[in-house]
Amino acid sequence: MEMHKENHAMTEKKNRADLDTLDHVAVSVQDVAASVSWYTTHFKCRVVYQDATWALLEFGNVRLAFVIPEQHPPHIAILGDPAAYGEPKPHRDGTSSVYITDPDGTNVEILALAKR
Amino acid sequence: MEMHKENHAMTEKKNRADLDTLDHVAVSVQDVAASVSWYTTHFKCRVVYQDATWALLEFGNVRLAFVIPEQHPPHIAILGDPAAYGEPKPHRDGTSSVYITDPDGTNVEILALAKR
Numbered sequence: 001m002e003m004h005k006e007n008h009a010m011t012e013k014k015n016r017a018d019l020d021t022l023d024h025v026a027v028s029v030q031d032v033a034a035s036v037s038w039y040t041t042h043f044k045c046r047v048v049y050q051d052a053t054w055a056l057l058e059f060g061n062v063r064l065a066f067v068i069p070e071q072h073p074p075h076i077a078i079l080g081d082p083a084a085y086g087e088p089k090p091h092r093d094g095t096s097s098v099y100i101t102d103p104d105g106t107n108v109e110i111l112a113l114a115k116r
Numbered sequence: 117m118e119m120h121k122e123n124h125a126m127t128e129k130k131n132r133a134d135l136d137t138l139d140h141v142a143v144s145v146q147d148v149a150a151s152v153s154w155y156t157t158h159f160k161c162r163v164v165y166q167d168a169t170w171a172l173l174e175f176g177n178v179r180l181a182f183v184i185p186e187q188h189p190p191h192i193a194i195l196g197d198p199a200a201y202g203e204p205k206p207h208r209d210g211t212s213s214v215y216i217t218d219p220d221g222t223n224v225e226i227l228a229l230a231k232r
Binding site (some may be wrong): 022059108 | 180
């Protein structure tokens with residue numbers, strides 16, 4: 001377990017400082033409530049947000065989002081500097097982001113957390 | 117940032133002990149090499165494994181896999197006890213797992229890490 005060997009070098013941020021953080025993965029679902037119910041039944045995870053069009057579950061190391069594809073695109077969100085990729089779009093929670101696409105057309109959100 | 121507020125309570129394991137760990141997400145790609153190239157160009161992540169049919173990238177908190185759908189199904193892997201869900205299949209790296217499906221048919225791998 002290479003990850004365990006390096007534990008002593010880890011920072012308080014709970015990530016290895018030399019690698020980027022994947023903030024969340026958003027997968028398409030048909031029924032947000034059914035997905036939340038299934039995942040919270042099978043796994044120890046916490047519901048951070050939920051409405052009819054999307055939900056956000058927190059696991060120990062990363063977050064998993066469920067989206068209704070007509071409302072929100074499925075995507076991978078990685079912490080970084082969105083301004084390096086375009087005009088950051090501010091969100092109500094203080095975060096900002098720019099969406100880019102990988103070679104397969106998968107949406108990748110470059111996400112900056114809220115300033116504290 | 118609720119996650120930051122709770123930092124002081126986190127364990128050395130870099131995860132909150134009360135929540136399960138999402139080990140990796142495997143997304144379908146057309147060309148494994150092109151995906152590895154794109155992600156390693158844009159993000160600080162490390163190539164753990166790569167061949168023509170799949171690759172595994174390590175981020176600071178989680179791993180991202182690329183799979184050729186004809187060879188490996190896209191999936192979400194969560195650490196847990198696969199025996200609770202069926203007959204665990206051993207893998208060459210010492211891990212074992214059982215695949216189940218969520219309400220949308222998404223493959224969820226219940227993964228036990230190698231014993232040390």
